[in-house]
Amino acid sequence: MPQLEVDGAALTYDDERPRDGDGTPLVFVHGWTADRHRWDHQVAHFAGNRRVIRLDLRGHGESGGAGVRTIEELATDVLALLDHLKIERCVLIGHSMGGMIAQTIALTHPDRVDRLVLVNSIGKMAYSRGRGLLMAVSTLAPFKLFVAANIQRAFAPGSPREVVREYIRASADTPREVVMTLYGAMRAFDVLDRVGEIRVPTLMVHGYHDIQLPVGQMLRMAKAYPDAVVRIIDAGHELPVEKPEELTGAIAHFLTGPAY
Template identity: 85%
Template sequence: MPQLEVDGAALTYDDEGPRDAQGVPLVFVHGWTADRHRWDHQLAHFAQKRRVIRLDLRGHGESSGAGVRTIAELADDVLALLDHLAVERCVLVGHSMGGMIAQTITLAHPERVERLVLVNSIGRMTYSRGRGLLMGVSTLVPFKLFVAANIQRAFAPGYPRDEIRAYVKASANTPREVVMTLYGAMRAFDVLDRVGEIRVPTLMVHGYHDIQLPVRQMLRMAKAYPDAEVRIIDAGHELPVEKPEELTRTLDRFVSVPA
């Protein structure tokens, strides 16, 4: 796989599909402790007809590097890759933390984003007092237990246990420093008061059973967007792998509408 050196990290990425296709490239950004393979179904579908780019964020998957402290720094990595690939404008698709990165890029560089897709993502993490206390305490347990607890609850009831265990194992392979630092970065992320500045057509797709980032938090954000379409799917937080076909169809309809 090709890699790009950026500020001490080697970012692994895929760049597939026809370069002469109509429409700007689709750029997929995964979430916390995941990797670019969350988008396997979408890559296989869209790369048949247009350019598709996805990457492993630093410290995730096959990318090296750590030391990143904020969502904005991850956004800089994505922008560095787009610059390297001479992508001036794109459809930006982000899942969970990847959606936070996508919003950050869109707010800072709206000229580079033709459309925005947020999958199970929000503009501000909001906790009740009880859930906030639970989240704080969870960081004190052993690392693998912390990861397992967070990943297991990301899936809707009834999702195959063997597959969940495989995702837990993969997530636990993410370096502890990266996992814990970005957990804090997500909790600190807050652009809710600025999302009204985002003027590009936006699609928000969310799992009805998402307890990581509840639907009501996404809907609170959607109200502030001037041009947002909302789609709720019968899934949990891991929509790209829980309902890949339905998500792909939803994305395809959105990106196929003339700008």
């Protein structure tokens, strides 16, 4: 698989180009402790007639590097990949933290974004005082327990245990420094007052049972978007793997629907 060196980190990515087909390239950005394979179903569907790019973010999957402190720094890595691949405009599709990265790019480099798809993502993490205290205390737990608890909560009730265990194992392979630092970065992320500046068609797809980033917070953000379509699916926070067919269908409809 190809890699790109960016500020001391080798970023692993896939760039799939169809023999026939056109359209604006699709760029998939995964979330916290995940990797580019979270998008396997979506990439398999779209790569037949669209150019599709996905990467392992710094410190995740098969990418090297650590020391990243902010969502903005991860956005810089994604922009560096777009520059390297000579992609001027794309459809940015981000899951969870990846959606935060996508919003950051849409705000700082609006000329690079044709459309935006936010999957289980929000513009600001908001907690009650009690839940905020609970989240802060959870960081004091042993690392593997901290990761396991967060990934377990990400799946809707009734999800297959073996699937959940596999994603817990994969997430725990992410370096502790990366996991904990970006956990703090997500909690500090706040563009809620600026999302009205995003002037591209936007699809927001959210799991009804998402307790990591509750659907109510997404709906609060959607009100501020000038041009947003909302789709709620019977799933938890891990929509790309919990309900892959429904998510892929929602994205496909958004890209080709008569409204756009």
